[in-house]
Amino acid sequence: MKRTLLALLLVxxxxxxxxxxxxxxxxxxxxxxxxxxxxxxxxxxxVTLEGQIVRxxxxxxxxxxxxxxxxxxxxDDDEWPNQTVSETAKVRISGEVDAGMTSRDIDVERVELxx
Numbered sequence: 282m283k284r285t286l287l288a289l290l291l292v293x294x295x296x297x298x299x300x301x302x303x304x305x306x307x308x309x310x311x312x313x314x315x316x317x318x319x320x321x322x323x324x325x326x327x328v329t330l331e332g333q334i335v336r337x338x339x340x341x342x343x344x345x346x347x348x349x350x351x352x353x354x355x356x357d358d359d360e361w362p363n364q365t366v367s368e369t370a371k372v373r374i375s376g377e378v379d380a381g382m383t384s385r386d387i388d389v390e391r392v393e394l395x396x
Contacts, residue, residue: 313378317349319387324380328387331395335368345374345387353386355379362394371395 312327313319319328332347334354345354354374366372376389 315349316345316347316352319352319378320350320385322378322380324378326378327376328378329373329375330387331371331373333368333370334366334372334374334392342386353384354389355386356389356392360389360392362392364394366392366394 312329313322314329314331316330316332319326319330322328330345330347332345334343334356335346335351336344338344338353341355341357343354343356344351354376356374371394373393373395374387374389375391375393376387379386379388
């Protein structure tokens with residue numbers, strides 16, 4: 282009885298995990314890799330950008346810059362790596378475009394410090 286209950290509780294968890302990565306075949310949405318492309322991308326477009334976080338704008342809002350331009354990014358406190366990140370450090374951020382009526386920014390899901 283306990284095994285059956287445990288199995289029933291775990292099946293939905295594994296099902297969600299299996300689909301979390303998303304589809305990447307024909308017709309799938311490609312990840313944007315530059316700030317200039319992110320500034321033109323549709324809402325919820327996945328992004329993976331490499332560059333620098335050059336300044337803090339607000340509590341969880343920062344300016345991110347790469348060779349093609351700069352964009353505001355929202356980084357929750359729990360998304361930062363366990364290392365200190367300076368304005369000259371090269372980072373990789375992953376997330377998605379958040380396109381509003383008059384602005385566009387990146388909702389960051391992961392920050393990686395690059396060596």
